[in-house]
Each structure stands twice: as C-alpha cells, then as structure tokens.
Amino acid sequence: MPRAGTAPSRRTCLARWPWVLLLLAGGAAAQEDSLPSLTGTPGDAVRGRAIVTTRQRGLCLLCHSGPFPEERFQGDLAPGLAGAGSRLSEGQLRLRLVDGRRLNPQTIMPSYYRSEGLHQVGPAWQGRTILTAEEIEDVVAFLLTLRD
Template sequence: MIGVVLALALLPYTVVGDAVPAPLVEAPGDPARGRAVVTSRQRGLCLLCHTGPFPEERFQGDLAPSLAGVGSRLSEGQIRLRLIDSRRLDPGSIMPSYYRTDGLERVGAAWRDKPVLSAEEIEDVVAFLATLRD
C-alpha cells in the first residue's frame, strides 16, 4: 500500500518566471516515449487540440497552437511548466494540468488525487517536444 501512495505523490518543483527550469526526475526524458504519449489517443490526448508534424495521425485538433517548431519557440523549462499546469500562465487555458492534483474541479473519482502523467512521462514529453525545431 505504501508503494501505491508514493507512486501517486507529486515531486516538488520550482516555477521561475514562465518556466520550471529543473527536470522533475534525474533520468533524462526519452523522446521516443514522449512521442508515444503525445500521439496516444488514450494517454496524452494532445492531438485532440494540437496539430503537429505527425502525418500518420488523422484528425488532429485546431483548438491550440501547432506543436510544429515548439522546441524552437520554447525552452524545455517553458514546455515543462505548460505540461505541469498551463493555467499558471493563462488561467483561461483549456489545456489540462498534466501534473497537478490540487484545486481541480469536476475530476472523475478514478482520477482524483492522481496526476494525468507521471514525472517521468512529463520529462519524456518535454524531451520529445524539444526536438520539434522546424
């Protein structure tokens, strides 16, 4: 039981300006795993709102900025904060808070007190999005 509680605990992070400059975990993120999260229709659901350089993926969204070139526009720390909690930058954002559990409303019982993505998955997505330079 203790292992389950620890697995759900959020790791601390520090926001500096518009970024979380330090990675959430020591191990570097894996861009291939990050791409899998971004394109997953079950896990990240990023393509419901974003488009990007994923020609094999049908039905990409148009509610949010394109992910193409995001690694040129934003630093890894800026990407990380947007994934952790985009509402810190834009309270009206429709982007989910992928690594936050407090202060959320209308959360299904199965997801209550659990982040959408783990710290490792956040770092995987950051590593992948940072590679999108064009």
Template sequence: MDPGSTCGRPGRLALVLATLLAAPASALEPYAIAGDAIPAALGGVSGDAARGRAVVLDRTRGNCLICHQVPEPGEPFQGTIGPALAGAGARLDVGQLRLRLVDASLLNPKTVMPPYFRTEGLRDVAPQFRGLPALNAQEIEDVVAYLASLRTP
C-alpha cells in the first residue's frame, strides 16, 4: 500500500474528513477580474432583478440607500454620498457592476463603498458575522441584475 494513501488508515481518513467538514461553509466562490470588471457570474448563478431590488431597498441587508439614491420615489431618506444608481445599467456593464459590489476598493483603495463579497482584512466585524460576506453570490447577482435594469438616468 502507498504510504501516502488513506486506504486502510482510518485515523488519517478521519482527519482528512474532519478537516473538510470544518472548512467554513461560507467559502467564497472564486472569480476572475478582467480590467475593471468580473465578467462571469459568481458561482455561475443567474440574477433576478426583483430580488435584487429587494436587497437594494432592504436597510438590513444591502443598505444601499444609506449612500445611494435609487429611482424609487416612495422610498424616503436616500443617501447622497455615493453616485445615484438611476442609469447605472447604461453607464456600466454587468461585469463592472459586479466588481464594484464584490470589492470596489480593488478599483479605488480610498472608496467608502463597503466590500460586499470579501471577508478578509475587514475591521469592526461582529463575531457572528466574521468570515461571512455581507451578500452571498446569489444576492450579488440579483443586485447586479437590478442595477443593470436601471437604464434611464
């Protein structure tokens, strides 16, 4: 038997399985950056604009309204720190929108835009949220779909 094999070695196999099971369930889907964009959807999932709108408007999840204005006249207390999101889909393609959501600091290290899909190098994260992205891959893709649908300034 090969000395590196786990066959016939229950102790080593258990260690390998324990290591795999102990890996964080929140492991982020890998992505590749091309220029100023992430061209491929995170995790290969498709976004839904209606779900993305809900994330953008939800002040406990995306909390986008704290900094941005969206074309939602009935939504009070919209921010002005970041750019207005009306027309975002006409200004940026889906890959550019995706990178800005994933981690805008990759484009501008001094940005105040939070990284919604990064877990490392963050400050002041409550213990129950450490190691978790602010939005998961599906939520990122949903927000990208919503923002891409905003074509009119």
C-alpha cells in the first residue's frame, strides 16, 4: 500500500472531491448511454439484417444508408450504418434503438421500443412498439457485425 502510514491531510481530501464527483457523474452518464439486453438472450444477426433491410419492418434505410449493395434506395437523413459496430457498444446501440430521445429529445430517430408519450397514433399502431424486444436484440446483433 503506497499510502500506508501517511494520513491524507484535510486539504488533499477536499481537493479530491471534484474528481470523485466527476467519476460519479461520468458513471451515471455512462449508464444513461447504454441499456442492458431486453431479453437476456443474444439476438440473431441474420434476422437482424433482414429487419434492417426490409423497408416496412425496420424502416432503417428510409433515413440511413449502409453496406447493402442490393438496396438501391437508401436515405441520407442520418449517419451511415457502416461501422456502427465499431463506433458504438452493444448497450449504446440498444439505447439508440429503444429510445434515442433519452439522448436527444429533438432526434428524428423514432423510438423503436416505446409506445407511450406519443400523439395521434393510428389505431393499428396504438399501444404497440415499432419492433419487439426480440427484434431489437436481432438488430443490435446485426449492427455489431458492421465493423468498418
């Protein structure tokens, strides 16, 4: 123990407080920036790819582009999906899919696993999330494979 026998003075104790606070705040922010698995079971990347590239299910390519040469019509309203798995962790990807509004209330990214706090939802969609928990896990698993 390097500090054995040297009782820290009151002054150094106080001086350390800001660091402790910063670490605490950092820890809280890190927690807010990611989410644990919704199902406890790893998703299926193959199914996830199908969700991402199927316009009516994932809707992803309306706004995002990605490494899908077979998909002719891709959007440019949002960051490209290529390399998503190296830029963001599993938990970070999950939070951004589940409810990106927690990070940026103004985001145009829909919250894929949230059904409350919405307005004038059509009858066919009321009380339903855009994707199921299993589908979110599948998409997360797929996005993690996009490494470059």
